[in-house]
Amino acid sequence: MEAKSSVLLVLSLCSVLFTFGGLASQASHNGKWKLLKKSIGISAMHMALLPNDKVIVFDRTDAGPSNLTLPQKRCGKDEICYAHSVEFNPGNRNFRPLTISTDTWCSSGALSRNGELIQTGGYGLGERVVRHFKPCVNCDWKEDQNGLNVPRWYASNQVLPDGRVVIVGGRFQFNYEFVPKSKIYSLPFLEETRYSAFVPNNLYPFVHLAPNGNLFIFANDRAILLDYVNNVVVKRFPVLPGGVSRNYPSTGSSALLPISLVGQKSSGTNFPAEAEVLVCGGTVADANVKTDAGVFVPASKTCGRLIITSKHPRWEVEEMPINRVMGDMIMLPTGDVLIINGAAKGTAGWGVAREPVLNPVLYKPWNKKPSRFEVLTPTTIPRLYHSTAHLLSDGRVLVGGSNPNANYNFTALYPTELSLEAFSPPYLNPLSKSRPVISSVKPGLELRYVQKFYVGFRLNYETDKIYVTMVAPSFTTHSFAMNQRLLVLDMGHVRKSKKPAGSKYNHYYTVESYAPARPELAPPGYYLLFVVCDGVPSRGMWVRI
Structure with missing residues (x-):
């Protein structure tokens, strides 16, 4: 078992x-x-x-x-x-x-x-x-x-x-x-x-x-x-x-x-x-x-x-x-x-x-x-x-x-x-598809444990291959990145939004995400939040639990 x-x-x-x-x-x-x-x-x-x-x-x-x-x-x-x-x-x-x-x-x-x-x-x-x-x-x-x-x-x-x-x-x-x-x-x-x-x-x-x-x-x-x-x-x-x-x-x-x-x-x-x-x-x-x-x-x-x-x-x-x-x-x-x-x-x-x-x-x-x-x-x-x-x-x-x-x-x-x-x-790779760009985190960048939040991002192509990660920043010396930690977040619905007039990006998405459930999974502090589409990550956005 x-x-x-x-x-x-x-x-x-x-x-x-x-x-x-x-x-x-x-x-x-x-x-x-x-x-x-x-x-x-x-x-x-x-x-x-x-x-x-x-x-x-x-x-x-x-x-x-x-x-x-x-x-x-x-x-x-x-x-x-x-x-x-x-x-x-x-x-x-x-x-x-x-x-x-x-x-x-x-x-x-x-x-x-x-x-x-x-x-x-x-x-x-x-x-x-x-x-x-x-x-x-x-x-x-x-x-x-x-x-x-x-x-x-x-x-x-x-x-x-x-x-x-x-x-x-x-x-x-x-x-x-x-x-x-x-x-x-x-x-x-x-x-x-x-x-x-x-x-x-x-x-x-x-x-x-x-x-x-x-x-x-x-x-x-x-x-x-x-x-x-x-x-x-x-x-x-x-x-x-x-x-x-x-x-x-x-x-x-x-x-x-x-x-x-x-x-x-x-x-x-x-x-x-x-x-x-x-x-x-x-x-x-x-x-x-x-x-x-x-x-x-x-x-x-x-x-x-x-x-x-x-x-x-x-x-x-x-x-x-x-x-x-x-x-x-x-x-x-x-x-x-x-x-x-x-x-x-x-x-x-x-x-x-x-x-x-x-x-x-x-x-x-x-x-x-x-x-x-x-x-x-x-x-x-x-x-x-x-x-x-x-x-x-x-x-x-x-x-x-x-x-x-x-x-x-x-x-x-x-x-x-x-x-x-x-x-x-x-x-x-500059020849690959463009990176997703995080445009919003709602209700805000201060998260609570188990909280549902929404990550808005834009992309210049259509995809359904999406996930969200959080990375704890490390202290690195002598070949060991202390406190390094990566979490693959639980997700709910992914919704497409209408393209704003004049935008150079063709596709807008909002992904429903869930913060880690408890501090044993993610100790309190700052994390880099990434959206990954087709294996390509966005730039990270700082959030704090």
């Missing part, structure tokens, strides 16, 4: 996506790269998109001089101050320097329910700091020097149903805590999954919020389901086969695959959503140690998929077309996963990777094996250790960073990279 239920839920999701055109065939187009800025003055180690469509980018503050100075008024009279953070505007490609005084090296973050970036931990004097950045004109960082109970270096964050942020792990921290600060809770699982005391392969654990409100936590090659409220491990999942470590410095990546809410309107808050996690890439546990002898072990091609809501979960293993370590996995508005950046040999760390992987790969979750992967157009810029990627509201993916050097070094084998690029996925 359990297996049958899971199959029906998967088929339900597939039916929506194929019926409404989520993975419909498109003209042959493998994506396009565009250089946005040759230099923003800093290397993009961390990246977050705010609800004002600005991207906050920052590096570590102990890397020596960057290529960007702060205004004189922020420094001493005779002092030269170097910026290690910028606010970047993808719309006009302008950027401005920001001020961080404590070290953000290998830190973590998430967006609050109010759209404020909450940024936690780091190195040295930054290891217990909680930083805040509000999406407003000329705002700058504010830093709480004692925001955490213990040092957090290489930790992971996740927004919770009550709006708090949980911070899990960090180097020599086998525990978790919250922002706002409260008590600390032991998590022995993080100590159990170390490879060794000196080279742990469980840093930046993959943390995903399950539909029942518990936390899926993956470290090294295994995972648990944690009831963080009662500090109880409620499930231990099977080991991911293959003998590969997936977390830093073996550094694979992970994504929570799209959660289908189709059928929610009939069951309301009791809707039994299914959730599936994808883990890809990484390398063997001792690969980092072997680089000391000049041996660069090939990265893994393997991916594992696990239905974490199943009573009897089993990993489904498949192979990517390219070996990859340090790859970023970014959810696209269509529900596909973009795997981008990284190397084919070695591990994360300074100077310990070889053979940059220049080709992104598209992963189509609802296709059958072996047709889930598609190799896309390569970049010309290697993106290795300390590179990042992030979905933008226009459907492109912003890519930056790469600094596998202890300081800024422009003559190394793989030099420090200060540029930002945008990758346009295949759905932005």
